[in-house]
Amino acid sequence: MELEGKVAVVTGAAQGIGRAIAEVLAEAGADIAVVDLDVSRALETVTTITKSGRRSLAVKANVAEWADVKGMVDQVVAELGRIDILVNNAGITRDGLLLRMKEEDWNLVLDVNLKGTFHGTKAVLPVLIKQRCGAIVNIASVVGVMGNVGQANYAASKAAVIGLTKAVAREYASRGVTVNAVAPGFIDTAMTHGLAGEAREALLKQIPLGRLGTPDDVAQAVRFLVSPAAAYITGHVLHVNGGMLMG
Numbered sequence: 436m437e438l439e440g441k442v443a444v445v446t447g448a449a450q451g452i453g454r455a456i457a458e459v460l461a462e463a464g465a466d467i468a469v470v471d472l473d474v475s476r477a478l479e480t481v482t483t484i485t486k487s488g489r490r491s492l493a494v495k496a497n498v499a500e501w502a503d504v505k506g507m508v509d510q511v512v513a514e515l516g517r518i519d520i521l522v523n524n525a526g527i528t529r530d531g532l533l534l535r536m537k538e539e540d541w542n543l544v545l546d547v548n549l550k551g552t553f554h555g556t557k558a559v560l561p562v563l564i565k566q567r568c569g570a571i572v573n574i575a576s577v578v579g580v581m582g583n584v585g586q587a588n589y590a591a592s593k594a595a596v597i598g599l600t601k602a603v604a605r606e607y608a609s610r611g612v613t614v615n616a617v618a619p620g621f622i623d624t625a626m627t628h629g630l631a632g633e634a635r636e637a638l639l640k641q642i643p644l645g646r647l648g649t650p651d652d653v654a655q656a657v658r659f660l661v662s663p664a665a666a667y668i669t670g671h672v673l674h675v676n677g678g679m680l681m682g
């Protein structure tokens with residue numbers, strides 16, 4: 436129970452990777468704020484966590500909106516008493532080839548994936564700095580490093596999340612805050628359920644471990660990065676991709 440007594444905020448935790456992260460950090464002993472657009476599904480995550488004996492709170496917030504995120508952080512501190520860990524996980528795709536990409540789809544993806552990570556970090560950092568300890572993990576993507584056809588907006592947002600991670604890691608290391616990124620490959624969630632038939636087969640051929648990742652594969656990497664075992668790791672990008680991208 437290496438996270439006993441800690442409070443973690445996980446965005447986009449009503450389903451998929453965020454939900455697995457919330458559950459795994461709770462297993463490690465943390466109390467969890469489950470943040471999502473959809474509060475009824477967030478409550479399902481909360482129910483699972485409270486059954487395991489931890490405290491948990493569902494908070495409705497759109498990470499693209501500063502006022503929502505600031506209000507969420509104030510509520511978590513008021514109700515759970517502190518924040519030690521932030522996982523900026525909420526993310527979306529709006530795919531299309533660049534020449535056909537609408538500006539609104541560009542803006543939406545950048546607003547949620549990149550500005551959402553900026554908002555979460557900016558709202559939680561003062562709490563962590565005051566305690567002189569804390570851990571932030573941003574969920575990036577292999578696509579932010581390799582690029583991908585039809586995902587210029589998404590790749591740009593995730594590459595920028597990696598840059599943001601490294602800059603903030605440098606800025607607040609002296610205050611006892613670590614900031615790292617996890618870059619998943621292709622993970623079996625609602626986001627990848629559209630991949631079928633030949634596209635799925637072609638993708639699997641690029642993955643040495645021969646399968647899509649599970650949300651739990653990503654959650655275990657996050658658990659490590661926020662644990663005392665990773666105290667000397669900051670500004671790192673941990674790839675969880677079945678060997679799809681190496682080096």
Ligand code: NAP
Pocket residue numbers: 446447448449450451452453470471472473496497498499524525526527547551574575576577618619620621622623624625626627
């Ligand atoms: P998912 O199943 O679609 O879950 C994303 C969650 O985030 C949903 O509950 C969604 O709520 C919520 N969300 C979306 N926009 C939000 C906003 N503006 N504010 C608050 N919550 C919001 O996706 P996932 O596959 O678990 O992905 C989680 C993260 O991993 C994302 O950052 C994604 O880019 C990254 N990732 C995923 C993969 C993959 O293969 N799945 C690979 C690499 C990286 P609604 O459903 O109500 O919109």
